[in-house]
Amino acid sequence: MAESPAAKDNKFPPQIPFIIGNEACERFSFYGMRNILTMFLIQYLLLNEVPDPALRTAQGKSLMHTFMAGVYFFPLIGGYLADRFWGKYRTILWLSVVYCIGHGLLAVFENNATGFYTGLALIAVGSGGIKPCVAAMAGDQFNESNSHLVKKLFAIFYWTINFGSFFASLFIPLLLKNFGPSVAFGIPGVLMFIATIIFWAGRRHYVVVPPTGANPHSFLKVVFSALKNRGKPGHWLDGARAQHPEEAVEGAKAVFRVSGLMLPFVPFFWMLFDQKASTWVVQAASMDLNVLGFEFQPSQMQFVNPMLVMLLIPLLTGVVYPLSQRAGWELTPLRRMPLGLVFGAVSFIIAGFFQVAMEGGTVLNISWQILPYVVLTLGEILMSTTGLEFAYTQAPRQMKGTIQSVWLVTNTLANVAVAIAAALNVFSGSGQFFFYAGMALVAAVGMALVARRYVVRDYYQTSATQASGEAAAPGITAKSA
Structure with missing residues (x-):
């Protein structure tokens, strides 16, 4: 039985x-x-x-x-x-x-x-x-x-x-x-x-779960093998096929494919987003901190972001995305991410105009910062939650950790760039807001153009885990953006 x-x-x-x-x-x-x-x-x-x-x-x-x-x-x-x-x-x-x-x-x-x-x-x-x-x-x-x-x-x-x-x-x-x-x-x-x-x-x-030990077919080992055997016809990573299985070589190709979409553009979003804990706090310190009789601290306005995240994610996933699909213009991941960059840029433009007004002598209440926070949080949901999931689906199982590393590196690069720019004090006042917004808008255009040529390859398991405990061979679906 x-x-x-x-x-x-x-x-x-x-x-x-x-x-x-x-x-x-x-x-x-x-x-x-x-x-x-x-x-x-x-x-x-x-x-x-x-x-x-x-x-x-x-x-x-x-x-x-x-x-x-x-x-x-x-x-x-x-x-x-x-x-x-x-x-x-x-x-x-x-x-x-x-x-x-x-x-x-x-x-x-x-x-x-x-x-x-x-x-x-x-x-x-x-x-x-x-x-x-x-x-x-x-x-x-x-x-x-x-x-x-x-x-x-x-x-x-x-x-x-x-x-x-x-x-x-x-x-x-x-x-x-x-x-x-x-x-x-x-x-x-x-x-x-x-x-x-x-x-x-x-x-x-x-x-x-015990550690796995060294992986003989890791991303770096595939790359090094390909470099040693360069000069062969076809894709330059095909030279690694003599030492590594097909899945590892194709996985390495996927890492480069996703990196070409992520690394040149995503850092420009994090340059904006992480400044809510620095540049926006400094701006808040120059504002009227009294809201309905309560004196806010400049750092406190950061509470708006997590509050909005909890409210807006259900709205976007449950209402906006389905409506856009029914309207005939689906907000695919490759459309959401450049749009996230645009929202990030717009949030900095709004904050920049606030700074211009204050430099002209106008006293603004700290509650005005809620507006750019709303726009920035929309950008975060479009870029961050979408991008992490998208990157995860674009590589086979054994390369998913490497893809997550690529995603984290985008944030590291962004913060290093902002740290250097701040140390050099190249821009101050309203100029810094418009500078970062301009870079993000250029990155949004670039990402949208690259995304148009990107062929989505979703990696998934074609069957359940086998009784022996070994994973079944992954399947791939390919479709244009």
């Missing part, structure tokens, strides 16, 4: 609350310290070191974006360590301890630049290092009986991230004003310590 299919289990595995609790506390801790970082650097740490206000503002912005570049670089290291050597559980636990030490240094060395910067470096290592591991480990906890709950899990993850960001943006700036840097940086540190304890407390329940 044939065995019946495994019954579906509609309950989350009991270890999932440990991972969700860890994520909620960790995200609060990160956004809590990140969102006050620019104002702390300008108003506290650099106050005596850099007397000139304009230079101090420029240096504060540069340091913040240098830190963010590290946050988006170290996932490459953390993911590599988890996959090859330590496994996800040990990588998360050990780097969380590093993360906690970094928070502690921020709270202790509020008046010591060397100690404070060391703390920032450790947070970049810890936060960045665990970034690719937590969500992946959550996915590891599911099996055939409850795999249908994975999408719900990641929806909870996304809301948890924005939930933590929302409350951190509201409350931590008030702590900085009323209690000073030690408390303002100390509370996020306490939350990170709690996050680590919660994660450790679930250690006996986790499904732990």
Whole structure:
């Protein structure tokens, strides 16, 4: 008698609350310290070191974006360590301890630049290092009986991230004003310590997938093999076929194909987006901070972004995208991403006109910033949520990690560029807003032109996992943009 299919289990595995609790506390801790970082650097740490206000503002912005570049670089290291050597559980636990030490240094060395910067470096290592591991480990906890709950899990993850960001943006700036840097940086540190304890407390329940060790057919090994055998007819990567299977070579081609679309253009969006924690905060500090009798802190306006994300994603996915499809102009991923760049540019143009008005003597209320925040958040949803999913579908299974690395590199490159531009203090005042908006508009046109020639290749599994545990051969669908 044939065995019946495994019954579906509609309950989350009991270890999932440990991972969700860890994520909620960790995200609060990160956004809590990140969102006050620019104002702390300008108003506290650099106050005596850099007397000139304009230079101090420029240096504060540069340091913040240098830190963010590290946050988006170290996932490459953390993911590599988890996959090859330590496994996800040990990588998360050990780097969380590093993360906690970094928070502690921020709270202790509020008046010591060397100690404070060391703390920032450790947070970049810890936060960045665990970034690719937590969500992946959550996915590891599911099996055939409850795999249908994975999408719900990641929806909870996304809301948890924005939930933590929302409350951190509201409350931590008030702590900085009323209690000073030690408390303002100390509370996020306490939350990170709690996050680590919660994660450790679930250690006996986790499904732990061991590290895979070295991959003989990794992206870099395929590329090196192709370079050694260059000169053969056909695609230059075809020279690697003697040492690597067809799937690995085609996967490497997919990485270059996606990189050609992402790397030249996506960084220009992140140049805009991450300045909401620097340039927009500095602008807010020059505005009337009183809203209906409540005095806002400049860093607090960042709460608008996660709030809007939670509201606008259902609106776009449930209403706008279906309506555009029925109207005969479907908002495909290759249309959404350039459009996201346009929205980002428009948000900076709006903020630039606000700056022009203030430079002319007009006093604007901080509530005016809600308008560019709405436009920027629309751009984020069109670019970020779309781009990450699109990149994931465009490479076969064994190259998906490399594609995620490409996506993270776009953010690293963006923050490095902004850090350099801020350090050089090339643009100030309203000019910087229009400069970045102009670059984003040029990038949007370029991306749209490249996207028109891009042939979408969606990689998927053609059948369920085989009984032996080996994955079935991937299938590919190809269609023009």
